[in-house]
Amino acid sequence: MRALTVVPGSAGSLAVTDVPDPEAGDTRLxxxxxxLGVCGTDxxxxxxxxxxxxxxxxxxxxGHESLGRxxxxxxxxxxxxxxxxxxxxxxxxxxxxGACARGEWDMCRNGRYTEHGxxxxxxxxxxxxxxxxxxxxxxxxxxxxxxxxxxxxxxVAKAWEHIERISxxxxxxxRTVLVTGAGPIGLxxxxxxxxxGLDVHVLDRVTSGVKPQVVEALGATYHxxxxxxxxxxxxxxxxIEATGATQVAMEVIATNAPAGIVxxxxxxxxxxxxxxxxxxxxxxxxxxxxxxFGSVNAxxxxxxxxxxxLARADTAWLERLITRRLPLERAHEAFEPGDHDDIKVxxxxxxxxx
Numbered sequence: 001m002r003a004l005t006v007v008p009g010s011a012g013s014l015a016v017t018d019v020p021d022p023e024a025g026d027t028r029l030x031x032x033x034x035x036l037g038v039c040g041t042d043x044x045x046x047x048x049x050x051x052x053x054x055x056x057x058x059x060x061x062x063g064h065e066s067l068g069r070x071x072x073x074x075x076x077x078x079x080x081x082x083x084x085x086x087x088x089x090x091x092x093x094x095x096x097x098g099a100c101a102r103g104e105w106d107m108c109r110n111g112r113y114t115e116h117g118x119x120x121x122x123x124x125x126x127x128x129x130x131x132x133x134x135x136x137x138x139x140x141x142x143x144x145x146x147x148x149x150x151x152x153x154x155x156v157a158k159a160w161e162h163i164e165r166i167s168x169x170x171x172x173x174x175r176t177v178l179v180t181g182a183g184p185i186g187l188x189x190x191x192x193x194x195x196x197g198l199d200v201h202v203l204d205r206v207t208s209g210v211k212p213q214v215v216e217a218l219g220a221t222y223h224x225x226x227x228x229x230x231x232x233x234x235x236x237x238x239x240i241e242a243t244g245a246t247q248v249a250m251e252v253i254a255t256n257a258p259a260g261i262v263x264x265x266x267x268x269x270x271x272x273x274x275x276x277x278x279x280x281x282x283x284x285x286x287x288x289x290x291x292x293f294g295s296v297n298a299x300x301x302x303x304x305x306x307x308x309x310l311a312r313a314d315t316a317w318l319e320r321l322i323t324r325r326l327p328l329e330r331a332h333e334a335f336e337p338g339d340h341d342d343i344k345v346x347x348x349x350x351x352x353x354x
Contacts, residue, residue, distance in 0.1 A: 001099060002035070003126035004331050004347070005020050005059040010053030014335060016328055019061060022130035028262060029079055030072040031087075034350035035148040035325075036125045037065030038334040040244075040267075041118065052119045056103040063125030063347075064089040066115040066138075067148040077133040084143065086150045087124055088135040090115045090297055103157035106158065106297040114270035125331075129348055136302040136305040140311040146318040148346050149188065153306035153307035158239070160196075160261045161302065163238060166261055166291050169261055175199055181229065182211040184344045185265055187321060189240045190220050192309055198238075203230050209341040212319050217346075223226070244268050258288040263295055322346050 001021050007013035022030060043064055045051035052061040067098045073079040092100030093112030100108050139147045167174070167218055177193040179186045182204035193200040198222035207224045215222040223230045228251045231239075235257040241249050244266025253262050259329020284290065298306070310318065324345045326333055334345040 001127040002328060003061045003122075003326065004063060005125075006046050006051065006062050007058055008045060008053055008060050009048050011046070011048035012044045013048075013059075014062070014179070014332060016331060017059065017179055019126060019272060020194075022126075022128055025130075027074055027077070027132060027336060029070055029077060029085070029133055029136055031068035031085060031129050031131065032071045033124060033127055033129060034067045034069060034144070035349055036063040036067075036347045037148045037184075038063075038347065039152065043335055044119065045344075048225075054122060059124035060117070061124075061126050062117050063123035064115065064226065065148055065151040065289055066116075066124035067150065068129065072127070073133075078205075079133055079136065079138065084139045084141055084147055085114060085136045086139060086147060087129065087131045088137065088300060089118070089151060090299075091121065091135065101118070103301070104141070104299055106130060106299045106302070113153075125347070127328075130212075134222055134300075135301070136306055136317060139307055140251075142315060143310055146315060146322065147310070149318060149321060149344065150306055150310060151183065151304070152175070152184045152344075153188050153310055154191075154302045155185060155265060156192055156297065157305040157309060158298045158302040159240060159250070159295045160187065160192050162293065162295055163240075163261050163306065166293070170289075172237070172259070176234055176236040177201065177238045177240070177255075178203060178231060178234055178236035178252065178256075179240045179337055180204075180248050181244075181266060182206070182215065182222075182343075184321060185241070185341065186242035187211075187214060187218075188240060189265070190215065190218060193213075193238075193240075194220060195309060195312060196204045201230070201234055201236070203227065206341070210320065210323060210343065211341070214317065214343075217320070219316055227251040228255050236260065239263070240265060243264050246272050246274055250274060252289055253292055254281065254284060254289070256290065260288070260290055263290045264291070264292065265295055267296075306338070
């Protein structure tokens with residue numbers, strides 16, 4: 001079968017290659033792939049920045065934003081042929097650490113976890129893939145055209161869960177949410193904020209095109225002005241930072257509401273330095289009882305939360321987040337500089353959608 005593969009650590013090695021068909025064995029599901037989402041992590045792997053192939057192999061099947069339909073399911077698995085599914089990206093480490101032993105492999109303490117398409121386990125960028133039933137999650141059948149958005153939704157489902165847990169430290173009655181960045185993570189974070197009945201604002205640098213349109217269609221407010229001016233005007237109790245831009249992260253931390261919560265989901269590149277008043281930064285955090293935390297990845301509970309959130313969402317709105325679809329033969333185009341209007345680029349893998 002065909003698959004999108006890469007030699008981790010080797011820039012320019014991305015290729016569509018032939019790989020062996022997966023074998024179900026006695027316990028695994030065999031899944032016919034429908035689509036694969038492409039994100040910044042995939043682009044960093046193809047640029048040779050990181051990634052680890054399976055033991056004894058040179059090439060890694062890329063991709064962790066999956067969507068497929070069960071072809072074969074073993075008896076007692078809880079799945080049936082035709083079920084719409086995604087695969088959970090991270091698997092617990094073999095020791096396991098205390099977190100992994102409790103199903104919280106997204107919070108692994110010793111770093112020995114594995115991740116499909118990233119770290120030591122083939123990804124979902126192939127025409128078929130196999131997975132243990134415990135690491136597959138069923139989606140509503142009506143999500144066959146947009147279910148590939150599931151994995152980024154799990155990231156923000158976790159972020160919102162942790163925001164709500166932190167908010168229980170004291171009385172907290174948030175009204176205003178600011179999301180910085182109108183990429184997939186930012187827009188899906190805004191979706192979950194609107195589903196919670198909050199006044200959601202999204203800040204991005206573009207001034208026209210699809211991003212302001214989808215924010216407005218969500219019932220949120222779009223901004224493109226200076227970060228500090230927007231934040232000081234809104235005084236958001238909750239900020240979800242999804243750009244990974246260091247300057248943006250520092251400004252929202254410095255100017256959010258007292259006793260506010262800032263969740264960082266964007267990953268900043270190393271080596272970029274800023275001059276900040278560290279004393280004032282520390283003083284604000286302490287005297288205003290602010291909380292700043294980082295969040296990445298997800299465990300099964302967050303996948304279930306994300307599946308519920310997508311099932312509740314307007315499918316037509318979700319479809320607008322997928323701005324380009326490419327066949328597998330043209331997958332390389334997803335890794336080339338694209339239009340600033342792009343939100344999510346998806347590779348179609350040939351499986352049955354409806």
